[in-house]
Amino acid sequence: MPRIECLNLGPQCVSLRLPLAVVERDAGTATVGGGAHIGDLSGAGQQHGLATPTGTVRTVGMAGLTLAGGYGPLCGRYGLAVDNLLRADVVLADGRLVTASPDGDAELFWALRGGGGNFGVVTSLMYRLHELPTVLSGMMLFPFAQAATVLTGYREIVATAADEATIMAGFLPNPDGPPLVFLCPMWSGADLAEGERLIAGLERLGNPVMSQIAATPYHDALSMFDGAMRVPPSYGPNYERLASAKCRYDPDNIFASAVPALAV
Numbered sequence: 001m002p003r004i005e006c007l008n009l010g011p012q013c014v015s016l017r018l019p020l021a022v023v024e025r026d027a028g029t030a031t032v033g034g035g036a037h038i039g040d041l042s043g044a045g046q047q048h049g050l051a052t053p054t055g056t057v058r059t060v061g062m063a064g065l066t067l068a069g070g071y072g073p074l075c076g077r078y079g080l081a082v083d084n085l086l087r088a089d090v091v092l093a094d095g096r097l098v099t100a101s102p103d104g105d106a107e108l109f110w111a112l113r114g115g116g117g118n119f120g121v122v123t124s125l126m127y128r129l130h131e132l133p134t135v136l137s138g139m140m141l142f143p144f145a146q147a148a149t150v151l152t153g154y155r156e157i158v159a160t161a162a163d164e165a166t167i168m169a170g171f172l173p174n175p176d177g178p179p180l181v182f183l184c185p186m187w188s189g190a191d192l193a194e195g196e197r198l199i200a201g202l203e204r205l206g207n208p209v210m211s212q213i214a215a216t217p218y219h220d221a222l223s224m225f226d227g228a229m230r231v232p233p234s235y236g237p238n239y240e241r242l243a244s245a246k247c248r249y250d251p252d253n254i255f256a257s258a259v260p261a262l263a264v
């Protein structure tokens with residue numbers, strides 16, 4: 001269902017509506033509207049066996065992500081989202097609509113690529129796409145007691161891994177005990193056997209309590225995070241405490257205001 005995305009700037013209103021994502025197959029590019037989500041772009045690309053770097057969570061905005069850089073599971077191979085940005089249409093503060101690219105308004109294009117939302121309202125963005133029908137991707141979980149061994153081994157593996165491998169690591173809350181260590185590998189190389197060897201090496205870093213890795217299109221691989229980012233039950237009461245501390249955040253004295261709030 002199409003979403004209506006709109007920035008209300010008082011007397012001016014800039015519509016960020018459709019098209020959310022259009023793939024130009026022959027040109028190897030995709031253009032998304034300023035209000036498009038990651039999933040709009042990855043989903044449109046998947047229909048053609050194409051992909052470009054995005055973040056990991058499909059409901060995050062592609063414009064906000066890109067303007068801040070945009071790292072994700074394809075970064076090792078294809079760079080940041082901003083490295084794949086070819087063009088952006090921008091409404092400037094004086095109401096003019098301009099197209100920023102290496103060939104026109106190049107300084108604005110340079111500024112947009114990492115400068116955040118400070119330079120105008122981006123109404124559309126064009127990205128370079130890459131042939132990528134399948135990735136090898138998923139998650140493995142290790143007991144907290146193995147964290148030091150797993151993370152030390154992880155650091156050694158990523159130091160020499162091929163560019164086609166991007167591996168996220170971290171901790172996940174565990175309602176039944178201490179947090180679990182997660183490794184989320186994504187192998188984007190054509191040689192899946194090489195990716196499987198890498199993943200087997202990761203599994204050998206400890207005794208995983210769960211390991212679910214599969215060959216799948218990129219857009220589908222990102223669905224792994226669809227449910228995990230809801231506030232309850234992952235963060236539970238701690239989220240409420242953090243939110244309340246954030247409300248009381250005093251930029252002049254963060255430690256005096258925020259830290260006692262967390263201890264309540």
Ligand SMILES: Cc1cc2nc3c(=O)[nH]c(=O)nc-3n(C[C@H](O)[C@H](O)[C@H](O)COP(=O)(O)OP(=O)(O)OC[C@H]3O[C@@H](n4cnc5c(N)ncnc54)[C@H](O)[C@@H]3O)c2cc1C
Binds near residue numbers: 064071229
């Ligand atoms: C659950 C979650 C997962 C995340 N994962 C990743 C990740 O894997 N990789 C990563 O790099 N980042 C990640 N992020 C961070 C995310 O990229 C930033 O929070 C980004 O700013 C979100 O953009 P948004 O459009 O969704 O949010 P918004 O709050 O809508 O936008 C954030 C800011 O971006 C600017 N902006 C947004 N749209 C426009 C526009 N059309 N024109 C001009 N300025 C605009 C504005 O300054 C706005 O204040 C994640 C965030 C969340 C909440």
